[in-house]
Amino acid sequence: MTKARRTRPTIRDVAAEAGVSVSSVSRTLNGGIYTSAELHARIMRAVKRLGFEPDQAAQALRSRASNTIGCMVADFSNPHYTGMVSAAEEEFQRAGFLLMLAATKHEEAREAAFLSAVRRRQMDGLLLFAGDNSHKDFMKGLATLDLPCVTVDREVPDSVPVRVDHRGGALEATRYLIGLGHRRIALLTGSAAVLPSSERLAGYRQAHQEAKIEVDPGLIRPHMQGANTAFSSVCQLLQMTKSPTAIISLGTSMLAEVLEAITSNGLRYPQDVSIVCSGDTDLARHATPAISALSWDMNEVGRTAARLLLERIRDSDKPGSSAPVFLPTRLILRHSCAAPATRGRK
Incomplete structure (x- = not known):
């Protein structure tokens, strides 16, 4: 009677024996350089117990993992x-x-x-x-x-x-402007559906709440990045009956539009309006005068x-932490902010 042929163990058998994923076995047996010592030892014990031939793992890696x-x-x-x-x-x-x-x-x-x-x-x-x-x-x-x-x-x-920490950054910037005496601070940021924008708005609101200053919704202007609408938005703000005395703006292309709008309305910063931008860009550093910026x-x-x-x-086979890792911002003070002007404001 012919003996039944013994089925050779597969890479999936090794993964099941070691309690890991197939991709982890593949990376380990192919000499992956980002495998922990503990995981490597566990997989190799499973390979030995099952008599698995490692040369098959390299082939599996090519089909299952791309690095x-x-x-x-x-x-x-x-x-x-x-x-x-x-x-x-x-x-x-x-x-x-x-x-x-x-x-x-x-x-x-x-x-x-x-x-x-x-x-x-x-x-x-x-x-x-x-x-x-x-x-x-x-x-x-x-x-x-x-x-x-x-x-x-x-x-x-x-x-x-x-x-x-965009919320903390916006909180610090708004507190700083309030401390200079500003009570009408415009916030130009991105779409509220994007997390940094919603966080900046929360920090901005918190600073006003702490100072017992009511927020004027008309001073909050959300924009999509690259929409090129900040110029007209700032022009509208500066032509309000009670125009803002300070502006917090994103520091990329939006900042350039903010500066252009101020100049087009015959105003100067910081004499007529103070500016803080979010993101310390080349424009913020090299503008004249240089612009105070939130940096990270x-x-x-x-x-x-x-x-x-x-x-x-x-x-990948261990449960990982999903707690956020927060990185701080800092407010770099330059020469774009001053106490609000008392004359010539609308």
Whole structure:
């Protein structure tokens, strides 16, 4: 009688025996450089017990893992993203991962294309920067990927969140202006559907509440990045019967429009209106006079996000913390703010 042929153990058997994922087994047996010693030892014990032949693991790795990270930003021309993404890419490169970048410009079709590419290329993890959380189809599609994910200034279920303290920064800036005597402070920020914008608004409101100053809703102007509407918005603000004596603005292209609007209305800063911007850009530093700015370490944000994602990929079989990692802002005072003018105001 012929003996039944013994079935050779598979990579899935090893994963089940070790209590880890198939991708973790593949990376370990292929010499992955970002595998913990404890995980490596557990997998190798399972390999030995089952008599698994490691050469099959390399083949499985090629079909199941790409050593690729997907990264999504709204607009890569934004200097805020440039520093963060560059720092993250250096961390991924050192760990043997390739970063694939997509700029979506807040367009749902581009977001859908990004998710499709992630699936086709079998990426190992996702790094998502601030985006519009009102795009429900994207959020649903993201939930089906089942990949390690780290988010920067964005709320995504089951992700590891890294956040800049935009609320604390806006609170500090608004308190500073109130301390100079300003009572009508305009806030120009992004769409309320984007987390940093909603956080800045919360800090702005808190400062007014602390000072027992009623907020005029007409002074709050949300804008989408790249919409090029800040110029007309500031012109409207400056032509109000009770115009703002100070403006808090985003520090990218929006700041340039703010400065142009002030000049076009025959006004000067800080003599007629004070300015604080969010994000310490080249324009803020080199304008005349230089502009007070909320600043944060963009490189540190990128490095922190990348390291957290690499840890999540490495320890994908362990429950990870979803508590936000907060990074601080600081207010850099320059020469764009003064006490409100008492003459010549409307």
